[in-house]
Amino acid sequence: MASHQSRPSRRLAPYAFLSPAVVLFALFFALPIGYALYLSFRSVQVKGLGLGSHARTEVWAGLSNYASAISDPELLAGSGRTLLYGALLVPAMLGAALLLALLLDTPRVRLGALSRLAIFLPYAVPGIVASLLWGFLYLPTVSPGYFLLDRAGLGGPDLLHGNGLFVALANIAVWGGTGFNMIVIYTSLRAVPAELYEAARLDGASELQIALRIKIPMVLPSLVLTFFFSMIATLQVFSEPMTLKPLTNSMNSTWSPLMKVYRDAFVQGDIHSAAATSVVIAAATLVLSFSFLKLVNNRSDGGS
Amino acid sequence: MHRRLALATAATLCGALALTACGSSGSGSDAAGPAAGPVKLTFWSWTPNMDKVAAIWNAAHPDIQVSVQKQASGDDLVTKTITAAKAGNAPDLLQAEYQALPTLVSNDVLADIAKQTAGTKDRFAAGVWQQVTLGSDAVYAVPEDTAPLALYYRQDLFQQYGLKVPTTWAEFADAARQLKQKDPAKALTTFSANDSGLFAGLAQQAGAKWWTSSGETWKVGIDDAAGKKVADFWGGLVKEGAIDNQPMYTPAWSKALNDGSQIAWVSAVWAPGVFTSSAPDTKGKWAIAPLPQWNAGESVTGSWGGSTTGVTTGAAKAGHADAAAQFATWLNTDPEAVAALVKEAGIYPAATAAQSGGALAAAPEFFANQPDFYTQAAAIAKNTAPAAWGPNVNVAYSTFKDAFGKAAQEKGDFSAALTAMQQATVADLKKNGFKTEG
Numbered sequence: 218m219a220s221h222q223s224r225p226s227r228r229l230a231p232y233a234f235l236s237p238a239v240v241l242f243a244l245f246f247a248l249p250i251g252y253a254l255y256l257s258f259r260s261v262q263v264k265g266l267g268l269g270s271h272a273r274t275e276v277w278a279g280l281s282n283y284a285s286a287i288s289d290p291e292l293l294a295g296s297g298r299t300l301l302y303g304a305l306l307v308p309a310m311l312g313a314a315l316l317l318a319l320l321l322d323t324p325r326v327r328l329g330a331l332s333r334l335a336i337f338l339p340y341a342v343p344g345i346v347a348s349l350l351w352g353f354l355y356l357p358t359v360s361p362g363y364f365l366l367d368r369a370g371l372g373g374p375d376l377l378h379g380n381g382l383f384v385a386l387a388n389i390a391v392w393g394g395t396g397f398n399m400i401v402i403y404t405s406l407r408a409v410p411a412e413l414y415e416a417a418r419l420d421g422a423s424e425l426q427i428a429l430r431i432k433i434p435m436v437l438p439s440l441v442l443t444f445f446f447s448m449i450a451t452l453q454v455f456s457e458p459m460t461l462k463p464l465t466n467s468m469n470s471t472w473s474p475l476m477k478v479y480r481d482a483f484v485q486g487d488i489h490s491a492a493a494t495s496v497v498i499a500a501a502t503l504v505l506s507f508s509f510l511k512l513v514n515n516r517s518d519g520g521s
Numbered sequence: 522m523h524r525r526l527a528l529a530t531a532a533t534l535c536g537a538l539a540l541t542a543c544g545s546s547g548s549g550s551d552a553a554g555p556a557a558g559p560v561k562l563t564f565w566s567w568t569p570n571m572d573k574v575a576a577i578w579n580a581a582h583p584d585i586q587v588s589v590q591k592q593a594s595g596d597d598l599v600t601k602t603i604t605a606a607k608a609g610n611a612p613d614l615l616q617a618e619y620q621a622l623p624t625l626v627s628n629d630v631l632a633d634i635a636k637q638t639a640g641t642k643d644r645f646a647a648g649v650w651q652q653v654t655l656g657s658d659a660v661y662a663v664p665e666d667t668a669p670l671a672l673y674y675r676q677d678l679f680q681q682y683g684l685k686v687p688t689t690w691a692e693f694a695d696a697a698r699q700l701k702q703k704d705p706a707k708a709l710t711t712f713s714a715n716d717s718g719l720f721a722g723l724a725q726q727a728g729a730k731w732w733t734s735s736g737e738t739w740k741v742g743i744d745d746a747a748g749k750k751v752a753d754f755w756g757g758l759v760k761e762g763a764i765d766n767q768p769m770y771t772p773a774w775s776k777a778l779n780d781g782s783q784i785a786w787v788s789a790v791w792a793p794g795v796f797t798s799s800a801p802d803t804k805g806k807w808a809i810a811p812l813p814q815w816n817a818g819e820s821v822t823g824s825w826g827g828s829t830t831g832v833t834t835g836a837a838k839a840g841h842a843d844a845a846a847q848f849a850t851w852l853n854t855d856p857e858a859v860a861a862l863v864k865e866a867g868i869y870p871a872a873t874a875a876q877s878g879g880a881l882a883a884a885p886e887f888f889a890n891q892p893d894f895y896t897q898a899a900a901i902a903k904n905t906a907p908a909a910w911g912p913n914v915n916v917a918y919s920t921f922k923d924a925f926g927k928a929a930q931e932k933g934d935f936s937a938a939l940t941a942m943q944q945a946t947v948a949d950l951k952k953n954g955f956k957t958e959g
Contacts, residue, residue: 262954265737267627267912268655356773358782378930463715464771466930469923483600484919485949486624 257282257492282493291471292494296501298383299473303451306387311443313391314398318436319428321399322406333403337396344393348460351389356464377465389457394450398443405439406432441513448509452502455479474498560844562587562836564614565602567594568665568828570865577861578848585844587614596915599624606630606835613836613845617662618828619652620721620914623732625831626661627912632837633659637846644854644872648907653829655910656734662829663849664871665862668789669822669902670722672810673796675784675803676890682784686810690754693813697763700784710785711765711774712755714925717918719787722823723755724748725906727815732911738956739911744943749936750815756928756935766929775799787812789825790869790898793885805890811901820904827871869898876902913949920945 260278267273286292317336321329339347355376357363363373376385409432417427433440455475462468462476470484471477475498482491564575564587572589579586590612592598599621605611606628617625625631638660642650645664653662672693674686682703687693697709713719724731729747733740742748758764765783767773777783778800786792796807812822830849836842852858856879859870863880870876876899884894891897924938950957 263627263912264954265956266734266739267953267955268623268657269626269629269633269659271629272627273629353772356771358773359776463768464773466714466766466768466926469926470919471923480919484596485913485916486600486603 253492253495256489257496260489261487278489282490283497286490286494286497289477289494292474292477292497295471295474295477299452299454302383302386302454302473303448305383306390306451307444307447309387310391310394310447311398311440313395314443315402315433315436315440317395317399318402318406319432321403322432323424333400336399339393340396342393344389344456345460347393348389348457351385351392352461352464355385355461377461378467382461382465382467386454386457386461390450390454394447398447401443402436402439405436409435445506445509449502449506452498452505559584559586560841562613562841562845562848564589564616564830564848565592565598565612566590566614566616566830567592567598568616568862568866568868573865574852574858574861577857578851585848587848592616596621596918599915602630602833603628606833609835611833611835613833613839613841614849615831615833616665616828617831618826619664619824619908620718620910620918622653622661622829622831623655623910623912624914626655629834631661631831632834632842633661634663634832634842634846634849635660637832637843638663638850641850641854644874646871646873646902646905648905649827649871651907652910662831663846663853665828665830665853666868667871667902667905668722668791668824668826668869669898669905670719670726670787670789670812670825671792671822671898671901672812673786673788673792673807674810675781675806676808677806678781678784687813688811689817690813690815694754694758694763696785697758698761701763706782708765708777708783709763710783710787711767711769711777712759712929713767713769713774714922714929715768715770716825717921718825720751720921720925721908721918722789722825723751723787725823725908726812726821727751728906730909731917732909732914734911738958739950740958741911741943741947741950743917743946744936744939748939752935752939756933759929759935760932762932766932768926779803790902791826791867793887793894794867797885797887804887807888808891809888809894809897809901811897820901821906822901822904823906824908829871869902911946911950912955913946913953916949917942917946 258278258280259275260282261273262276264272264274320326321333326332354360354362357373357375360373366373374384375381413431413435414427417431422430453475454473458468458472459476459479462470462472470480474494478491478494478498481494482488562585564571566589568574571591575587575589592601595618599617602611602615602617602625611630615625615631617631622631635658641663646667649664649667653664654660672687678684679686682700684696684699685692687696693709700707700709721731724747727747727750729742729745729751731741731743731748733742755764759766765777774783778786778796779802781803788795792809796803811820814821830852832842832845832849836845852862853870854872856875859872859875860880862868863870863875867885869881875881877896881895881899884892888894920942921938924941925935927933928935928938947957
C-alpha cells in the first residue's frame, strides 16, 4: 500500500483530474473578472476636440469610477425599484410553487405527471420571448384580455405605467419561475419518508394538518434554497424590463442596476464606469446572499 | 487506476485542444498582403442585399474583392466596431450613420480619405458633405443615403374630417385640435420619446446646432432657442391632449396607423418601408407632403437618419486605404452602383444626380396613388438644414429617451427635459476631458 502511494502517477492524478476545471475557471471566469476590475480603475481622457488619431488615452483613474458609481442617485433608485419588484415577486412565486407542490403531493391527485409538466413548461420559454408575449398582452389596444374586459364593461388596469409596471414585471417572472421552484419543492416532498404520514394519519391528522405540520417543516431547506436563488435572480433582473422598455414611457434606461451597467457600457460607450458599477453590484449581491445564508444557518443552529 | 489516469489525461488534452481551436479561429481574418494576389476587403453593413451590390463590383474588379458581412444597424454597431478596432479586428469598410461619425473618428476608427475622394464633393448636397468632413479639411466617409423629413398623412381621412394639409406648425396644431374635436378617439399623431433622431431632425429644421466647435472647444447648444421652440411646441400639444404621447414602433402604434386611429406621421423618406410592414391595410391611402414650416413660405427640412461608407484606420495601416476608398466612392457615386442600391436595398441615395429619374422614376408600390412621390421627395430634400454632430451623440440620445419619456408620460415640462439632455451631454464631455462651453 505504502509503495503504491509513493508512485508519481498516483500523486499527479488529482491534478490531472482538476486541471480542465481549473483551466476553464481561470480563462473564462477569473480572467474576465480580473480584467473588469482592472478596467474599473481606468478611464479615458481626451485631448483637444477629440478628433483624429491618438486623441484618446487611457489613464489611471484610482477610485473615481467607484465614487461616481456610488454617488449616482440612479443606481440607488434602480436598486430600490428592484427590491420593490422582488418584494412582489418572491413571495408570490414561492407561495404559488409551494401550494402547487403540496397539491400535487396529495394522495388522491389525478393527472399528476401531466400537471407537473404543464406547470413546469413556462420555465422552458426564454425570458425574452415571454416578455415579448406579455408585453403584447399589456398593451390595451392590441390585448385580447383588455378586449374582453372592455366587452364586459370593465376597464383594465394600466400595467405599463406607475405601480402597474411592478405588477406587470413580477407577473412575467412568476409565470416563468413558478414551475422550476415547484419541481424543487416537490422533489424534496417525495423524499419525506412515508412512515411519517402513516403515523400522523393514525393520530388522526387531516391532510391539511399533515401539510402544515409535517410537509412544510420538512421542505424548509428547499424553501430556503429556492428563496436564495430567487433573491439573486431578482437582483440581476435585466431581460424582462429591457424587453418592455420600448413599449412604455415609464421605464427609463436605468430602471434596474444591470440596465444601468448595460447603458453605460454599450449605449454611452463608457466601459470603465460600467465596470465599476458591476463590481459594486457584485459586491452588494455577495454581501446580501451571504448574510442571508448566515442568518438562516444561525437560526437553524439555535433551533436544534 | 491506470485506465482512469489515461482517461483523465485524455480529457485534459481534449480540453486543451478545444481551447486551441477556439483561439485560432479569431486570427483567420487577416487580409492578404498587398503583394500577394487580389486585395481582400471586408465591409460591415446593415443595408439589405448589400452583398448583391458588392457582387457587381467584384465581377468588374478582380484585383479588389469586397466581402459583405451583414450587421445590426444603429448604436450597437458603433460599439461593436470601436471594440473590434481596439482589438485590431475592425473591418476595412464600415457603414455608419452621420451622427456616429464624430464618435468613430474620436475613437480612431475612421481614416481620413480626403486624398482618395478628391472630386467627389460636388456629387452631394453641401449640407450632406459637411457632415462627413466634420467641418474640417479631412473626409471621413462617403455619403450613402439621406433621410429628409416630410409629413405623411391619410388622404382619405383628411378629406373625411375636412382637414387642410398643414403647411406651418401652427396649422399642424390646429389640425390636431380640429380632429380631436370631431373624433376624440383619433389623434393626428403621437409624440414618441423612443427615437431621438426624429426630434434631432425637427430641431435642425428650426435652426438648432447641437454641437459646434471653435478652436479646441466644443459648444453644446441642445437647449438653445431653436430646440426650446420645438420642445415647447410638442410639449404643448401633448399637454392639451391634442396628440397622443405613447411611443412609436410598438404593436399598439402599428395598429393605430393601420386602423386609422392616427392619421399623420412626421417621418423621413424611408417611411414607405415602415408603412408596408406596420400598416399594410392602408396601402394607397397615404400621401407625402413637405414638412410644416415655422414661417409661412419657407421650405426647410431636417434629417432623421441616413448613413455613409467609411474606411477604417485598420485598412489604412494594412495599406488598403486606396482600394477601400475606391470601392466606397464607386458604391455611392457610380450610376450603376447607386441604381442597384436603390433597386435592391430601397435606399434614398445621397448622390444628388440619383435622386430623381432612373430607379426612382416610379413611386414606391405603397404610394401608387402618388406617382410623383420621388419628385416631391427631391423637392423637399433640396433644402435640408445642415446637421451638427459631436463626439457624444449617444449620451445625448439616451438621455433624450429617459427625460422626454418621463415628460411625455406626465404631460409635463418638455423644455426641462431638453435642459436635462443638455446638462447630461455637457457633463459627459467634461468627464472625458473635453474643453466645453455652454
